[in-house]
Amino acid sequence: MAIETIPFNRPYVSDKELTYVAEAQRNRHLSGDGPFTKRCQQWIEQKTGCTKALLTHSCTSALELAALLLDIRSGDEVIMPSYTFVSTANAFVLRGAIPVFVDIREDTLNLDEKLIEDAITPRTRAIVPVHYAGVSCEMDTINAIAKRHNLRVVEDAAQGVLASYKGRALGALGDLGSFSFHETKNVSSGEGGSLLVNDPGLVSAAEIIREKGTDRGRFFRGEIDKYTWQDVGSSLLPSEITAACLWAQMEQAEQITAGRLANWNRYHEMLAPLEQRGVLRRPIVPSDCQHNGHIYYILLASEADRMRVLAGLKQSRIGAVFHYVPLHSSPAGIRFGRATGGLLLTTSLSERLVRLPMWFGLNESQQQRVCDVLRAILLG
Numbered sequence: 070m071a072i073e074t075i076p077f078n079r080p081y082v083s084d085k086e087l088t089y090v091a092e093a094q095r096n097r098h099l100s101g102d103g104p105f106t107k108r109c110q111q112w113i114e115q116k117t118g119c120t121k122a123l124l125t126h127s128c129t130s131a132l133e134l135a136a137l138l139l140d141i142r143s144g145d146e147v148i149m150p151s152y153t154f155v156s157t158a159n160a161f162v163l164r165g166a167i168p169v170f171v172d173i174r175e176d177t178l179n180l181d182e183k184l185i186e187d188a189i190t191p192r193t194r195a196i197v198p199v200h201y202a203g204v205s206c207e208m209d210t211i212n213a214i215a216k217r218h219n220l221r222v223v224e225d226a227a228q229g230v231l232a233s234y235k236g237r238a239l240g241a242l243g244d245l246g247s248f249s250f251h252e253t254k255n256v257s258s259g260e261g262g263s264l265l266v267n268d269p270g271l272v273s274a275a276e277i278i279r280e281k282g283t284d285r286g287r288f289f290r291g292e293i294d295k296y297t298w299q300d301v302g303s304s305l306l307p308s309e310i311t312a313a314c315l316w317a318q319m320e321q322a323e324q325i326t327a328g329r330l331a332n333w334n335r336y337h338e339m340l341a342p343l344e345q346r347g348v349l350r351r352p353i354v355p356s357d358c359q360h361n362g363h364i365y366y367i368l369l370a371s372e373a374d375r376m377r378v379l380a381g382l383k384q385s386r387i388g389a390v391f392h393y394v395p396l397h398s399s400p401a402g403i404r405f406g407r408a409t410g411g412l413l414l415t416t417s418l419s420e421r422l423v424r425l426p427m428w429f430g431l432n433e434s435q436q437q438r439v440c441d442v443l444r445a446i447l448l449g
């Protein structure tokens with residue numbers, strides 16, 4: 070019998086996307102900011118408590134919108150982890166800013182809040198905490214540092230939909246937050262994202278930048294009788310077709326999250342014996358963080374072990390990947406950014422991490438096979 074392939078990710082498709090796309094077509098409102106966009110934005114506002122949610126094409130474009138909104142300029146410095154996706158840095162580099170890379174914590178792999186103040190200079194404008202795997206950064210400390218130094222906080226909550234910190238939703242903890250609805254994320258429209266505006270003073274400017282620098286939003290709400298060019302901007306809003314697909318998944322977001330959490334907990338149980346044998350480390354989630362089952366990763370003893378594990382899983386037709394190649398040591402990171410300290414944990418942890426298959430619908434026997442294969446590779 071042929072051995073079953075277990076993919077690393079299998080994008081979830083609900084039974085409602087096509088129904089809602091047909092409804093969007095019947096509405097004859099296909100461009101952005103129609104009824105489906107409004108529903109999705111209200112959902113984010115209700116779930117997170119943010120002042121205003123604005124759908125964007127991606128988390129990348131939400132971060133780019135954030136950089137424009139904060140008027141980040143050439144030579145400004147923005148503090149962020151090196152252990153992140155390129156978009157965290159690109160959004161600010163596009164404005165001529167310098168990403169300042171700070172090391173991560175060994176437990177959560179998130180920006181180490183204890184190292185932030187040493188990285189602050191007179192040019193620092195913002196801190197960008199990245200909530201890796203939907204596990205929150207130490208936000209009370211980060212916000213207190215930002216307040217003391219008059220800095221803005223932009224949360225990269227690409228992976229953080231429906232996750233929380235001390236009972237407060239990720240994305241709604243900084244001045245601005247950003248979500249991703251890419252097909253790899255828990256809730257998806259293929260490509261998609263949202264900016265979460267938490268500072269009420271930034272809402273109107275955010276709407277203008279997202280609508281090509283015009284006050285078209287106010288015009289459509291009937292607040293003004295014509296719209297004009299107000300400021301620098303771009304076209305950052307997705308069409309109603311995308312929003313219709315997203316709404317289908319938002320309706321099921323709790324169910325999807327519960328399913329992923331069940332998968333996460335099952336891996337955690339199944340892998341406990343291997344952790345006890347000292348051949349891997351499982352994720353650590355601080356007690357005040359509620360994550361969303363976005364990623365299950367293991368940390369191995371060495372890079373050589375990781376290569377062995379990735380090759381072994383591949384041979385058994387199990388999809389597994391590593392995560393992020395640190396930005397501070399990548400060609401563009403060296404060119405555009407600045408590293409603070411040795412970033413030793415970033416280098417070491419990123420070399421030893423493997424992400425296991427994780428998707429809504431992954432079943433127990435598939436997870437058992439992943440763990441059996443891992444066991445055979447590591448102890449065999």
Ligand SMILES: Cc1ncc(COP(=O)(O)O)c(C=O)c1O
Pocket residue numbers: 126127128129130153154156157199225227228248249250251261262
């Ligand atoms: C931390 C982080 N930030 C930003 C992004 C970019 O998201 P998008 O693909 O929606 O632009 C990702 C994508 O995986 C991510 O992991």
